[in-house]
Amino acid sequence: MSARIVGDLSDLPRAGFRSHGLWGWAGAGFMLIEGMGFALAIAAYLYVMAGNDQWPLSERPPDLEWGTANTLLMLGSLIPNYFVSRAARRRDAGRTQRWTLVMAAIGVATLLVRALEFPHLNGRWDHDAYGSVMWTLIVMHTTHLITDFFDTFFLAVFLHTHPIDTERFSDTDDNAGYWAFIVAWWIPLYALVYWAPRWMS
Amino acid sequence: MSPHARRYAAWSGLFVGGAAWFAHHQVTSDRVYWACTTGGPLLTGGLGALCFIIAAGSGLVSWRARSGRPDRTEGPESSTFAGVVSAGAAALFCFAILLQGLTGFIVPACVR
Numbered sequence: 001m002s003a004r005i006v007g008d009l010s011d012l013p014r015a016g017f018r019s020h021g022l023w024g025w026a027g028a029g030f031m032l033i034e035g036m037g038f039a040l041a042i043a044a045y046l047y048v049m050a051g052n053d054q055w056p057l058s059e060r061p062p063d064l065e066w067g068t069a070n071t072l073l074m075l076g077s078l079i080p081n082y083f084v085s086r087a088a089r090r091r092d093a094g095r096t097q098r099w100t101l102v103m104a105a106i107g108v109a110t111l112l113v114r115a116l117e118f119p120h121l122n123g124r125w126d127h128d129a130y131g132s133v134m135w136t137l138i139v140m141h142t143t144h145l146i147t148d149f150f151d152t153f154f155l156a157v158f159l160h161t162h163p164i165d166t167e168r169f170s171d172t173d174d175n176a177g178y179w180a181f182i183v184a185w186w187i188p189l190y191a192l193v194y195w196a197p198r199w200m201s
Numbered sequence: 202m203s204p205h206a207r208r209y210a211a212w213s214g215l216f217v218g219g220a221a222w223f224a225h226h227q228v229t230s231d232r233v234y235w236a237c238t239t240g241g242p243l244l245t246g247g248l249g250a251l252c253f254i255i256a257a258g259s260g261l262v263s264w265r266a267r268s269g270r271p272d273r274t275e276g277p278e279s280s281t282f283a284g285v286v287s288a289g290a291a292a293l294f295c296f297a298i299l300l301q302g303l304t305g306f307i308v309p310a311c312v313r
Contacts, residue, residue, distance in 0.1 A: 154231050
C-alpha cells in the first residue's frame with residue numbers, strides 16, 4: 001500500500017503567536033490546570049471559614065502593609081509586562097530583551113516582598129485550621145512566583161545569548177501571559193488572606 | 202531519632218520530594234530549551250532516576266517517622282498525619298518524575 005499525499009503544509013509558518021502556536025495552547029492548558037488548583041484551595045478556605053463562628057479561630061488577622069505593597073507591585077508590573085508582550089509581538093528584539101530583564105527584576109522584587117509578608121501573617125501554619133488553609137493559599141501562590149522568576153530569568157539570558165526567531169518571540173509573549181495569570185489569581189487570594197479575616201472578625 | 206528530628210522527618214516526603222520533582226522539571230526543561238540536542242534519554246532518564254530515588258527515599262523517611270508517638274494520634278507532638286500525607290505526596294512526585302523521565306525515550310530530541 002503506497003502513501004497518498006493529501007496536502008502540502010510545508011508553506012505554513014513554523015511558529016505563531018498565541019492561538020496560532022502549539023505552545024500557546026499548551027500554556028493555556030497549563031493555566032487551566034493550575035487555575036483549578038487555586039480554585040480548589042479557595043474552596044477549602046471558604047469551607048473552613050463557613051464552618052466556624054469565629055474567623056480567624058484564635059489569631060490576629062495578617063498585617064496589611066507588605067501584602068498590600070506586593071499587590072500594588074504586581075498590579076504595576078502589568079504595565080512593563082504589556083510592553084514586553086507588545087515588543088515580542090512586533091518582533092522588536094532590542095525592546096524584548098530589555099523588558100524581559102525588567103520583568104526578571106520585578107520577579108526578584110515580588111519574591112523579596114513576599115518574604116517580608118510571611119512574618120506578618122500572625123499565625124503559624126500548624127497552629128490550627130485557619131493557619132493551615134491561609135498558608136496553603138499563600139505558599140501555592142509563592143510557588144508560582146518562584147517558578148515564573150526562574151522561567152523569566154532563564155528566558156532573559158537566552159534572549160541575550162541565542163538568535164531570536166518567531167518561536168522565541170512567541171515564547172516571550174506566552175511568558176507575559178503567564179505572569180498576567182499569576183497576578184490575576186493573586187487578587188482573590190489577597191482578598192481572602194488579608195481581608196476576609198477582617199470582614200469576618 | 203529524637204522527637205524533634207522525627208517531627209521534621211515526617212514532612213520530608215512533601216518538601217524534599219517536591220523539591221526533587223521541581224528540580225527535575227526545571228533542569229530538564231531549561232536544558233532542552235537551551236540546546237534541544239541534549240533532550241535524550243541520558244538527560245531525562247538519568248536525572249529522572251536520581252530524582253526518583255531522592256523522592257522515594259524522602260517518602261520512605263516520612264513513612265517510617267509517622268509512628269513516632271503511637272500514644273498520640275493528634276496534636277503537635279503527633280507525626281502520624283504529617284508522615285502519611287508526606288509519604289502519599291512523595292508517591293505522587295515519584296509518578297510525576299517517572300512520566301517526565303520517559304519523555305526522552307518517547308519524543309525524539311529537537312522534534313517540532
